[in-house]
Amino acid sequence: MMAPTKTITTAGLILGLWAAAGSAQQVASAPASPEVHPDRRVTFRLLAPKAVEVKLSGEFMSGEKMLDKDAKGLWSVTVGPLEPEIYNYNLIVDGVVNIDPGNPNVKLASNPNTMGSVVEVPGASPAFYDGQATPHGAVQMRWYRSKSIEALRRVLVYTPPDYESGKPARYPVLYLLHGANGDETVWTILGHANLIVDNLLASGQAAPFIMVMPYGYGVPAGKLPRSGGDAAQTSARFTQDLLTDIIPFVQSQYRVYTDRDHRAIAGLSMGGGQALTIGLGHPELFSQVAGFSAALRAADFGKTFASTVANPQETNKTLRLLWFACGKQDSLFAPNQGFDAFLKERQIAHTFRPSEGAHTWINWRQYLNEVAPLLFR
């Protein structure tokens, strides 16, 4: 195996390049980027001799930073030291916002304008979102025919480590929604939702549950609506998809409880708005509701949450959890703070958790880690 393999692999590398770019002789190899140094500084590089201006943007800083060009046309910049974290960033080459072509770790998005590259800066010990030497659940990609949307759609389903063993016989379910421009994979790939729950289960901090991560737009082909009117129709159709296609599909395919006490909904940003609206609007279906940096508009509270506040005693009796969080540097902090005041005034029991930080995955991973232990207890 040893000797021939070397040749095979080298040949394969060349062919891979050739297949991707059309012709081998024209491919300029991208330099390895980014480089995370032991002191947690990070260097970003791009070989672009013909470019006039290369800039960096990223979750680890506000604004943009210019890269410097050397004599060979290699652009580079070093930032940090950065706190241990998973960060998104983009390289902006002569005004074109794109991923870093030297980095295989890409943040996909249903809206290409929000695609980015990802850099992980490790700390001295594993983070709460790192995979560890403990039992791991599975994330299943499932395809289902949505009658609501008249399309074949994909949903991701996390089953905890003990699911395949057949016991417990049934599990509660958390429906976990992505934000605008995201898709059904982003809570796994960027959010590490499965690893976060694996870790909480391993340390006994959470009760086991199944997590269902749908695609949050009501359009057939995984394409974003391009206008506001489309967006409204689209979100209504997603609600229908969730309630009349996805929940029945999950209940037909997995060993889950089907009562409201064992069903929760949470989401981030646009999905946070959806989780609060759908969850509080359907107390017969959901007993626990959470919003992470939820997209809310104060002017709509009275109308959107009319049924929730109509009878506080009844709501407080049936709602087992209403939890929402937002970063103080997030432009959605004001409406979330407003929602807290709105609920307080109307004596609806809830937890509002103001945090540091902005509208980033840094917070959303943290919020999931905080809210998961509160579910199904």
Place this chain on the structure above:
Amino acid sequence: MMAPTKTITTAGLILGLWAAAGSAQQVASAPASPEVHPDRRVTFRLLAPKAVEVKLSGEFMSGEKMLDKDAKGLWSVTVGPLEPEIYNYNLIVDGVVNIDPGNPNVKLASNPNTMGSVVEVPGASPAFYDGQATPHGAVQMRWYRSKSIEALRRVLVYTPPDYESGKPARYPVLYLLHGANGDETVWTILGHANLIVDNLLASGQAAPFIMVMPYGYGVPAGKLPRSGGDAAQTSARFTQDLLTDIIPFVQSQYRVYTDRDHRAIAGLSMGGGQALTIGLGHPELFSQVAGFSAALRAADFGKTFASTVANPQETNKTLRLLWFACGKQDSLFAPNQGFDAFLKERQIAHTFRPSEGAHTWINWRQYLNEVAPLLFR
């Protein structure tokens, strides 16, 4: 739901943009690209007023094509009509090979130099790789601790539509390997392996089996080896990972047969070389072996396949399938043709399937569609 949702979604869109690119005011929205016209011509677009030269490369043509710039700095080019197919392509902006920032459909790769964008050109009727209104299997992302590689690794496992029903009690297993620069997701995302098998099962053309898609490099963090020496060590470690970690993991987690008659291995390019080498080198483990555009070197045949050709009668009795295919426009066609001659001379029963085409996914999807019906019959 209707009225507030519009606002939520619009707010979310803006925030999504902001989060990805650092600051909203600097984000130039990428134009929708590509546009597939009804006559199957395809227009590619890029807004890059500062760029000097923008080129297109893709699986639908050889070489590169220049884009034209209009007064607003919008570059575009139209190609085709193209045959209905799924194609990879890249945009090359001032010499930097990158994905199309207007297209959310990205081909990920463990080697960033081979990342690309993907465009699907639909035909008049669904293709053999299109998801249809038939039962669908699941693709499970599983995390396992590899002792061979001393790392937490991910493997993707396809279970057929009837798996959850509990019958049949046990399934045969195909281990399906990716090519150089690929990863464990590429057979699903770009290869549509699950949808191809779903379709074959729905039409009764294949017997149900489980498909296991590992990461084919023996390195811990999903990083490619950067040198040839690393590559050899890496491939040997992957073999160990497959035989001593992955196979036992699969057999502990899924209802599968554990005898050689119910175990097959196949792969493309580098993974085709691995499948032929590992599969033929371990007749006690594998009874069916297939290579798709396999990376082979004629000079190594005698050594690599010594045990296979030592006793043709015994090999022909135990080997239930030896199948390999290659495109005539593939630079690996010669060694594959050479392997055909090598086996013929030594009277080893096999099928060599020369096809049209080059070293592309167009062929690999087709080969899987041809070989899957031959398995476990």
